[in-house]
Amino acid sequence: MIFQINRSNTLTSFAIGLATTVVVLSGCSKDDNERDVNSNKAELKRLTDSVNAVYSNAPEGRDVGQYPKQARTELKKAIDMAHTVNTGEYTQQEVNSAFSSLRRAVSAFSQRAIAEVAAENLIAKWLFAGNTLDATPNKHDGILKSGIIGTEKSPVDGGTLPVLTTDRFGQTGNAYEFSNGAYIEVPYTASLNPEVMSISLWVNPKETFGDNYMVSLNRWNGFKFQLQTDNFLFLTMKATTATYDRDSNPGKMTVGQWHHAVVTFGNGAITFYVDGVQSKTESLLGTLAKLTSPINLAIGQQLPKDKFNFTDSSNPNYFYGGSFFKGSLDDIRYYNKVLSADEVGRIYNNEKPD
Template sequence: MEKLKKQSMLVLIALLGISMFFVSSCNKDDDDDTVNKTALMAKITEANDLYTNAVEGTAAGQYAYGSKAELKSVIDIAQGVYDNEASTQTEVDNSVVSLTNAMDLFETKVIAAIAPDDLVGQWTFDEGTGTTVKDYSGNGFDGTFGNEAGFGTGQPTWTTDRYGNEGKAIAFDEGAKITIPYNTAINPTQITIALWVNAAHVRANNRFMGLQSWNGYKFQLQSANKVFFTASTDSSIYDRDTDPALDTLKWYHIAVTYGGNEMAFYVNGVQTKLWDDVKGDLVKVTGHDLVFGVGSSKFAATTDNYDADHIIPLEWGGYFDGSLDEIRIYKTVLTPTQIASIYNLEKVQN
C-alpha cells in the first residue's frame, strides 16, 4: 500500500501538470474572464503550514521519511499556477483539487502510535552471554536455548549483529532452537511479526520461527530464499510468500501481518506483497511452545500418527541456518507506516 500511495502522489503531480498545458492551450474562453485565485492562495497557505509543521521520523505523530518532499512537489506546482498571470480559472480550480488530494494523501503517512498492550513479545538478543534471552515486552516470555536432536547437534550461539557488535545477535543451525513456553498471548487471532534475518545458505524449509508449524503459524525462508509465512485459520491453512529473493550473508528487516482477511509482507520497511485471498482468524494451539530456529517445538520420528496427533514428523520439518535479531510479536495488524517506523528505528543509520 505504501507503493500505491507513492504512485498516487506521482499521478497527482502528473495530472496537475497536464491540466496546466491542455487547459491553457485549448480553453481560451477562460482567458477573457477574471480569474479568482483566493481559494488557491488559501489552500497553498494551508498546505505550507502543514508542510512546515510536519516532522519526519520514526516516532508516533511523525511522518514517514520522504513524504514531505512529495507534498512539497505538489505545493510548488500549485504556487506556479498562482504566480502565472496567464493561468485560467480551470487551471486554478484544478490546482485546488489536486493540492487538497495531496494533503489528504500526506495525512495517511503519519505514524500512528502502537499501543504498548499490543506488543506481545520483544527479544532483542542483546545479552551476549548465557543460555537465555529476555522478553523486553514486560510480559515475561523469556526464552531458553536448546536443540532439536533430530536435526543435528546445533546450539544457539551469540554472533555479530547488523551494526558489527559482537554477541548482539544469535546464530542457528542443525536444530539449534530457543523455546518460549506457550501462553495464549503468543497465539493471538491476528498477528504482526517483525525481525532481522541473515541466512547463511539458501535451502528448503529454512524455518526460523514456529508455533506447531503449519498447524499454528510458521515464518521461514523458502527454497528460493523468499520470505514465506504459513497461517492456520478457522477457514484453511494458507502458505504465502513474497519477492524479492534475499541475498545470503546479508541482514534484512522482514515483517508479516495477518488479520482482517489479509496477509502482508514487508522487506526493509517497504510493503512487498499484500494477499487478500486469505480468510479467518488464527487457530488456537494446545500443547506446543513457540520456538525460534525450528518450525515446531515437537517432532515425531515417523509419519504414522500424524493424522491422529498432528505432531510434525521430522522428515516434514525444518531448521534455520543463519542468524536472527530483534524479534517482535504484536497481537494486532500494524500499518505500513508503523512497520516502516520500526525498520527506520532499528536499521543501521548512515
C-alpha cells in the first residue's frame, strides 16, 4: 500500500561492518568494593550516533525495502538504552554490555527489511493504494466497473463502482469496498491462466453471503475464489483431471473484521490458510485447465458483465443470479506457484497490522 524504497543494501553493509568491528574499551581499575564509573564511552557514543542515523533513514512501512513498525520500535528502544548509558554513570563492564547489545540490535534490524516473497512467480499484485494498478512490472492493471445483480429472471446493472475505503491499518483510500455488484476487471493474458496458482488477499466481509465472489477467472470454467456459507473460503477450479469444489472449514472469516486469506492449488493438493495458519489441505490431482477462449479476470464478481448470457441456460456464461462480493478487499497477490507454509507466513507477518 506504500511506494517502494529500498535501502536494505546500505543497512546490510552497515551491519556487516559492525560484525567485523573489534572494540577494546578500558577504564581505570579500583578497589573491588568501589563502583568505578570512570568508563570510556567513546566507541559506544560513536556507535549510538551511527545506529541513530540508520534508524532515521530506515523507511517504515509494509512494502519491499521498508521496515515493519515493530522492528523500528525495537531498534529505537536499543538506541534509547545506549543513550542512557552514554549520559549516565556506568561501569566499563556496563558500557561494554550496552555496546554489544546495540550492535546485536542493529544486526537483527538489518534482517527485518521486507523482501518480496517469491517475486519471480508473482503474476500480479494489486495494492489498492488509491488505484487499481498492478504493482509488478507485468502491468495487469484493473478497471473499475459496475456489475450485474438481481435474479436469474430479473438481471440489472447495479450502477455502482468499487469505492476506496479505509484499510486494516486505519489508512483512508487504501482498500476497495465492493457493493451492489461493483467489481474490478483485469484484461486477459495467458499468464493469468497458469497451471498452478496461489492467491493471497486481505478480506473484510460486510455480511455472510453464499456467493461472495472475490477473484474469478470464468467461474467454474476456470476458477473462482469466494466466501460461501458461514464465511468459509471456497475454491472451485476446473483442472485437467476434474472440476473440484473445496472449502476451508474450519477456517472462516468474521463479518466486519479484516482477515488474511490464502488458497494454493497444484503439486497434488489444495491448501487454505487463514491469518497465516494452515486451516485445511486435501490431495487433488491435475493442474488448472486452460480456458477455451480468453475472458477477463474479475475481482469482486463472477464474470465481466459483457460476457453474461441471459437467455440460454445451456450457455456456459448463463446468468443464474447475482454472485458478487459484499465488503472490502486489499493487497491481492496472484502467483503461478504453490506457496509454501513459510512463504504464506512471511506474507502474513509482513502485511499484518502491528
